Amino acid sequence: MKKLLALLLAGAMALSMVACGSSEPAAPEAETGSVYYLNFKPEQNDAWQALAAAYTEETGVPVTVVTAASGEYETTLMAEMGKSEAPTLFQVNGPVGLANWTDYCYDLTGTEVLGQLTSDGFALKNGDAVAGIAYVVESYGIIANKALLAQAGYTPEDIKSFADLKAVAEDITARSSELGFAAFSSAGMDGSSDWRFKTHLANLPIYFEYQADGIGSTAAIKGTYLDNYRAMWDLYINNSTCDPAELAGKTGDDSRNEFLEGKAVFFQNGSWEYGSLSAVYADEDLVMLPIYFGVGDEANQGLCTGTENYWCVNSQAEQADIDATLAFMNWCVTSEKGTTAMANDMGFVIPFKAAVESPNLFVKQDVAYTAEGKTPVSWNFPTMPSEEWKNMVGSALTAYAADQTDDNWAVVVKNFVDGWAAEYALANG
Amino acid sequence: MEKALKKYSPIFVLPTLLAFTIGFIVPFFEGLYLSFCQFTTVKNAKWVGIGNYQRVFADEAFLHSFGFTVKYAVVAIVLINVIALCLALLLTRNMKGTNIFRTVFFMPNLIGGIVLGYIWQILINCVLSLVGQPLLALNSQAGYWGIIILTAWQQIGYMMIIYIAGLQNVPDDLIEAAQIDGATQWETFWKVKLPMIMSSITVCVFLTLTNSFKLFDQNLALTGGDPNHLTEMLALNIYQTFYARAGLQWKGLGQAKAVLFCLLVVVISFAQLKATRSKEVQQ
Known part of the structure; x- marks a missing residue:
């Protein structure tokens, strides 16, 4: 019996040793280099995998695409960067995200792929160096259901300013029991949805302030247009599918589903929603309106168009891998296969010369608005000082929604203005 | 051999x-x-000395999370141990269906903290909206009690099993002798059973104490620290410092907090072990 026990123990020990010495992954071919892309957008994972396989088949260069789970990009990137087989291609969300990774961004100056950009504005600069390049341009605004709008007796052409939007929304709310739908889908403040308001909607007061002051970023925001922000937020929460006090727990899916089920006419979101909306609605039923804010030249305001997705190349990778990565990026945005896949399979509008036209309705609308001479609202939220600032504003907005007093709004203003200065000092001090 | x-x-x-x-x-x-470095990835660290530790003590959110954790730990430890011991006493009386009850009370312990957090978030938000109170994301009081209720519900069953084992180990002759001497039920419990299960109490208090200080997933899932970091506990604060902040200075700060946190948990648990051990009796 004792012998048996000893044998068992010895066996277990041997097993654990074997487990420790599992085989090393095959070394990549050093001469040709390889590409490891850590992808940010889970929706496009399948399309990226297919594109990577197509590239490998064409050139023989191995391309690995790994997609981080939604909301886990920074965590995944940090873990992967610490490994010996680190990603060669990754992304940052603008100047603030870049702060983490400045030491890891290869200077893209003079690379072929940089020359393919349609405008210099899509390059992310770090001093004189080019740290990243935007690879997708997106638009957001107020998505409207034309059929429901017609049922309420309006057309999208009736809405040309904030005053129009307010009149239409309040009229729909007044008749909501008769119509059977509300004006706005719920402005959920759960983590899956609050970015629509603490980041995207908050872009507008920042944009107009930057415009008025002629600046592109600031250490201290003044909050000149926060009254308009409040008016807009009031409109969203008081003409919605649910009691404002319940917004704290409403998710992004709740909001989208309300729109898909025809319970609401308006839904503030962006071109990335086209996939899920077009599954239910035909193109002629949908329209994206600019977020009219009651400021500036509303007649000539376009959609909010910009990017917060920048490709960066890992400067600490082997030179062969860097070269392979640059070649892969260039192939993606110049070759027929690459550009077609990015436009059709991923639904992207890419800011490169060889871009193929995207079937995305909202993107086409953005192009049409711009052609009419309207000015797109640029994305200024990459200049927000930190995630913490967004969270503070979001938290105050949620509290205000539940109890709409001037005191609670004062907290939003305080977090917006004082919080900006404090967080800016923390990030840059 | x-x-x-x-x-x-x-x-x-x-x-x-x-x-x-x-x-x-x-x-x-x-x-x-x-923790003495500035770094983004672990292989690429630059020595900066004790600067990170100095900044820890200037971080109000961290100090608040420490206070919040202590407030939580005191209430949770008392609540969990008292209720678990009461249940253990009830379920060692040869009642009918004892095994079913034991199983039922133990079961919440088998569900992961994140899942429990989300389930309780739905439950508590539902109740709060029915009684017209602000939801969890806005209500730090509800968040505080929510975490206590959740963790109590989760851990009571586990501690109960340990107490049951302890109670079953109390020799019958001691209890019989006490009864012959005319001790009441309360006296038997207080003067005979309790001293005899002191070793179980040591274990249970140790477990609840360290669990309380290390609590992370339930906190993350139930409140996520909302509103405004008011329900953020130590472990979550460290995690947020490390991962939710962009910039070179944060990783080292998070690491320094983690080292202090580790020391704190070790010191507190040793102090507790020493204190309760001294009350244990030899059988």
Whole structure:
């Protein structure tokens, strides 16, 4: 019996040793280099995998695409960067995200792929160096259901300013029991949805302030247009599918589903929603309106168009891998296969010369608005000082929604203005 | 056999020791080193001295999370242990269906903290909206009690099992002797059973204490620290410092907080072990 026990123990020990010495992954071919892309957008994972396989088949260069789970990009990137087989291609969300990774961004100056950009504005600069390049341009605004709008007796052409939007929304709310739908889908403040308001909607007061002051970023925001922000937020929460006090727990899916089920006419979101909306609605039923804010030249305001997705190349990778990565990026945005896949399979509008036209309705609308001479609202939220600032504003907005007093709004203003200065000092001090 | 065991013991210890070294000792000392550095990835650290530690004490959110954790721990430890002990007393009386009850009370312990957090978030938000109170994301009071209720519900069953085992080990002759001497039920419990299960109490208080300080997933899932970091506990604060902040200075700060946190948990648990051990009696 004792012998048996000893044998068992010895066996277990041997097993654990074997487990420790599992085989090393095959070394990549050093001469040709390889590409490891850590992808940010889970929706496009399948399309990226297919594109990577197509590239490998064409050139023989191995391309690995790994997609981080939604909301886990920074965590995944940090873990992967610490490994010996680190990603060669990754992304940052603008100047603030870049702060983490400045030491890891290869200077893209003079690379072929940089020359393919349609405008210099899509390059992310770090001093004189080019740290990243935007690879997708997106638009957001107020998505409207034309059929429901017609049922309420309006057309999208009736809405040309904030005053129009307010009149239409309040009229729909007044008749909501008769119509059977509300004006706005719920402005959920759960983590899956609050970015629509603490980041995207908050872009507008920042944009107009930057415009008025002629600046592109600031250490201290003044909050000149926060009254308009409040008016807009009031409109969203008081003409919605649910009691404002319940917004704290409403998710992004709740909001989208309300729109898909025809319970609401308006839904503030962006071109990335086209996939899920077009599954239910035909193109002629949908329209994206600019977020009219009651400021500036509303007649000539376009959609909010910009990017917060920048490709960066890992400067600490082997030179062969860097070269392979640059070649892969260039192939993606110049070759027929690459550009077609990015436009059709991923639904992207890419800011490169060889871009193929995207079937995305909202993107086409953005192009049409711009052609009419309207000015797109640029994305200024990459200049927000930190995630913490967004969270503070979001938290105050949620509290205000539940109890709409001037005191609670004062907290939003305080977090917006004082919080900006404090967080800016923390990030840059 | 004993001699052979002694002779070969290093060989038997080796695999576990290796795993312990790789999985604990090396990362611990690397973490200690990194807490004095500025870094983004662990391989690429720059020594900055004690600056990180100085900034920890200037961080109000961290100090608040420490206070919040202590407030939580005191209430949770008392609540969990008292209720678990009461249940254990009830379920050692040869009642009908004892086994079913034991199983039912133990079951919440088998569900992961994140899942529990989300389930309770739905439940508590539902109740709050029915009684017209602000939801969890806006209500730090509800968040505080929510975490307590959740963790109590989760841990009571586990502690109950330990107490039951302790109670079953109290020799029958002692209880019989007490009854013959005319002790009441309360006196039997207070003067005989309680001293005899002191070792179970040591274990349970130790477990609830360390669990309370290390609490993370339930906190993350139930409140996420909302509103405005008011329900953020130590572990979550460290995690947020490390991962939710962009910039070079934060990783080292998070690491310094983690080292202090580790020391704190070790010191508190040793103090508690010493205190309760001294009350244990030898059978």
